[in-house]
Amino acid sequence: MVVIGAGAVGSATAIEALRAGLRVTVIEPGEPGGPQATSYGNAGWLSSHSVIPPALPGAWRKVPGWLADPLGPLAVRWRYLPRAMPWLLRYLASGWTEARVQRTADALRTLLADAPALHAQLAAEAGVPQLIEQRGLLHAYRSRAEFEGDALGWRVRQRTGVRWEAWSADELRRREPDLDARYTLGIFVPEAGHCRNPGAYVAALAQHALASGSERLATRATGFRIEGGRLRAVRTETGEIACDAAAICAGARSGPLAAAAGSAVPLESERGYHVVVEGATVGPRTPVMVADGKLIAHWMDGGLRAAGQVEIGGLDAGPDWRRAEILHRHLQSMFPALAGAEGAVAAKQWLGHRPSMPDGLPCIGASAASADGVLAFGHGHVGLCGSARTGRLAAQLLAGSVPETPLEPFDPKRFG
Ligand SMILES: Cc1cc2nc3c(=O)[nH]c(=O)nc-3n(C[C@H](O)[C@H](O)[C@H](O)COP(=O)(O)OP(=O)(O)OC[C@H]3O[C@@H](n4cnc5c(N)ncnc54)[C@H](O)[C@@H]3O)c2cc1C
Structure with a gap:
């Protein structure tokens, strides 16, 4: 069988298909885990609680503002x-x-609930156990009112079984001494994990x-x-590859x-x-998302990374690096000591394409023209996290066995 694309989803699918006893050929025009893949530059959150679709009641x-x-x-x-x-x-x-949001959340939870453990297992098999950390994730709010603005999301998460700890302003200061004092409420989700180098992780899975x-x-x-x-057969730019099954895992280009x-x-x-600030010396202790800038910050192998922004503009338009600069400025405002710290001005920038379905759920299932073709893409904001379970499900479909969920x-x- 052929796996098309060696991002997080394709690489996990290839491993699981091999485990199921299939002969596997992976097609990938770039370097697995390279910057062309969205799996390279994400925030690394293995957020098993990220079950809320992007659009809410x-x-x-907000459309005029967008x-x-x-x-x-x-x-x-x-x-x-x-x-x-x-x-x-x-x-x-x-x-x-809210009922529709709950339905989406319940479905996503089946894909994400044990993602940190599944990724830890895959990383260990691939010889890179150090890349997966289980340290929980933090959401920081400036006020209770700001948190209340997200109440629907937390209520829905709770019904799917997500649990969290609320940190007071003092607790937040103690745990996150570098974080700006405007953040006065922390919601800490202990079950979630983090990948400290998604590109290297995917490259290790492909290897x-x-x-x-x-092959x-x-x-x-x-x-x-x-x-x-x-x-x-799968048709490629260099000819046909004969096969009896294929998984489409080409992310946003699927x-x-x-x-x-x-x-x-x-x-x-x-x-x-x-943006990645290579020389940063101050920053978070726990991977953190702030409600005011809607960005995620944490240490990666290459430095302090801030990731976020959503821009609907298609696959072909060039980057608007002002967006990366916004992330950089917000990062500096989250950690005020960062602006003056050594090397903090040199930030690397990257643009990636979340492969997103409008209902916030990926496509995992047989293609319409042939049950031998399996679609496995469209994970939007949670594709790194969801890739481990998706790989198992896609392999089960390809092997003709009953999917585990x-x-x-x-x-x-x-x-x-
Ligand atoms: C800023 C940002 C932050 C994010 N943060 C997180 C996060 O913290 N946690 C999380 O879980 N998710 C996060 N995501 C989402 C996540 O990165 C994606 O959902 C995920 O990487 C998608 O993986 P994929 O394997 O489907 O696609 P990709 O990683 O894009 O891989 C697809 C691969 O297919 C190859 N390909 C394309 N076309 C073809 C073709 N015709 N033939 C063969 N190969 C082809 C590409 O070269 C690529 O290597 C974030 C995304 C962004 C942009």
């Missing part, structure tokens, strides 16, 4: 608006009521698949040869491949950015 009221402020935490590029409109409408509809017997071809998949409902397999699904890029919520056919 009342999100429609259009008016091109540098806000969520923005839609005007020129791209006509193309994005159908996706945006579905996105708003999927978070229309582990290779060492376990997979790798440096080429790009372009389509499929399907005859009488059976998959015969859309045309899924369409070629009969499943035209509404996949959109939620573009995001990161229900796949109905992730069925690509749900879009009609």
Whole structure:
């Protein structure tokens, strides 16, 4: 069988397919875990509690702001608006009521609940156990009122079984001495984990698949040869690869491949950015997300990374590095001592594409044209976290066994 794409999802799928006894060829035009992959530059959160879809009830009221402020935490590029409109409408509809949000959360929880443990296991197998840390994650708020603004999300999380500790201002100061004093409430989620170098982690998983017997071809998949409902070959830029099964794990670039397999699904890029401050000497003790800037900060192997921003502008438009500068400035305001610290001015910048479905749930399931083709993409904000369980589920589908958790919520056919 062929795995298309060696990001977090494809690499986990390759490992699990090998474990299921399948012969595996991985197609990837870039370096596995390289900067072309979204899996490279994310915030590293293995946030088993990130079960809330991006749109919540009342999100429609924010639409004028998304259009008016091109540098806000969520923005839609005007020129791209006509193309994005159908996706945006579905996105708003999927978070229309609390009941819908709960349904999404319940489904996502099945994918994410034990992600930190699954990733620790994969990392150990791949020889990089040090890259996965289980230290909990922190959400910092400036006031109780700001927290109340997120109350729906926390209420829904609680119903899925997520538990947390509330830290007072004093507790927050004690635990996070470098964090700016404007943050006065911490919500600490002990169950969650963190990856301290997502690119290196994915590269290690891909290498582990290779060492376990997979082949790798440096080429790009372009389509499929399907005859009488059976998959015969994956078409690539360098010719056909004969196979009897394939998994589409090309992240935000999976859309045309899924369409070629009969499943035209509404996949959109939620573009995001990161900055890495290499010489930083002050920062968080716990990976932290702040409610005011909607960004995540923590130490990575290469320095202090801040990741965030959502920009709807498609796959082809160039980066708007002002967004990365916003992240950098916000990081400095979170940790005021950072601005004066050695090396803090030199920040590396990166743009990536979250592969996002409008309802906040990935596509994991058979393609419409052939059950031999499996879609495994569309994890949006939680693709690193969700990749370990997704790899297992995709491998189970490819091997023809019964998936270990229900796949109905992730069925690509749900879009009609
Ligand atoms: C700023 C930011 C912060 C984030 N933070 C987090 C976080 O903290 N936690 C979390 O869980 N998620 C986070 N995410 C989301 C997460 O990074 C993605 O959901 C995840 O990386 C998607 O993984 P993937 O394997 O599906 O796609 P990718 O990592 O993009 O991998 C797809 C691979 O397919 C290859 N490919 C593309 N086209 C083809 C083709 N035609 N043929 C063959 N190969 C192809 C690409 O080269 C690439 O290597 C964040 C994303 C962003 C942008």
